[in-house]
Amino acid sequence: MERTFVMVKPDGVQRGLIGEIIKRFEQKGLKIVGLKMLQITPELASKHYGEHQGKPFFEGLVKYITSSPVVAMVLEGKDCISLVRGMMGATDPKKAAPGTIREAFGIDIGRNVIHGSDSPESAAREISLFFNEEEICKYDLSLAAWIYE
Numbered sequence: 001m002e003r004t005f006v007m008v009k010p011d012g013v014q015r016g017l018i019g020e021i022i023k024r025f026e027q028k029g030l031k032i033v034g035l036k037m038l039q040i041t042p043e044l045a046s047k048h049y050g051e052h053q054g055k056p057f058f059e060g061l062v063k064y065i066t067s068s069p070v071v072a073m074v075l076e077g078k079d080c081i082s083l084v085r086g087m088m089g090a091t092d093p094k095k096a097a098p099g100t101i102r103e104a105f106g107i108d109i110g111r112n113v114i115h116g117s118d119s120p121e122s123a124a125r126e127i128s129l130f131f132n133e134e135e136i137c138k139y140d141l142s143l144a145a146w147i148y149e
C-alpha cells in the first residue's frame with residue numbers, strides 16, 4: 001500500500017482543527033501509521049520546503065511553518081498520495097474545490113492549514129525527514145475488507 005506524509009500546519013493546530021482534519025482521513029478509510037506533534041526548526045523547514053528556496057514567499061513560509069507546533073502523520077492506503085491531495089484541495093484556498101479541507105478552513109494561500117506530499121518521491125523524502133522507521137507502526141486494519149473490495 002502507498003504511504004504519504006501529511007501535516008496539520010501551525011494555523012490548523014492553533015485553530016483547533018487537528019481532530020477535524022484527522023477525522024476526515026480516518027473516515028475516508030486511510031490507515032494512520034505514524035503520528036506526532038513537533039515544533040519544526042528552521043533547518044527542518046528549509047529541508048522540507050527545499051524546492052521553494054529562492055522564491056519570494058520562501059522566507060514567510062519558513063517563518064510560518066516554524067511559528068507554532070504542527071501535527072505530522074504518515075497515512076497508508078490505496079493511491080493515498082493523490083487521494084489526500086484531492087481531499088486537501090488546491091494550494092490557494094480560494095481556488096480549492098467545495099468539500100475540500102482548504103476550501104472549508106482556509107482563506108489565504110499562506111495559511112492553508114494542511115500539507116500533503118505531491119508525489120511518491122516527495123512522500124518518501126518527507127516521511128524520512130519527519131519519522132524514523134521505528135516510529136511507523138505496522139499493523140492490519142481490521143476493517144480493510146469493508147474499505148477495499
Ligand code: DAT
Nearest residue numbers: 052057061090091109110112114115116118
Ligand atoms: P502545496 O502545499 O499545495 O503542495 P506548494 O508546494 O506549491 O503547495 O507550496 C508550499 C506552500 O507554500 C503552500 O502550501 C503555501 C505556500 N505558497 C505556495 N505558493 C505561494 C505563493 N504564491 N504565495 C504565498 N505562499 C505560497
Ligand code: MG
Nearest residue numbers: 115116117118
Ligand atoms: Mg508542495
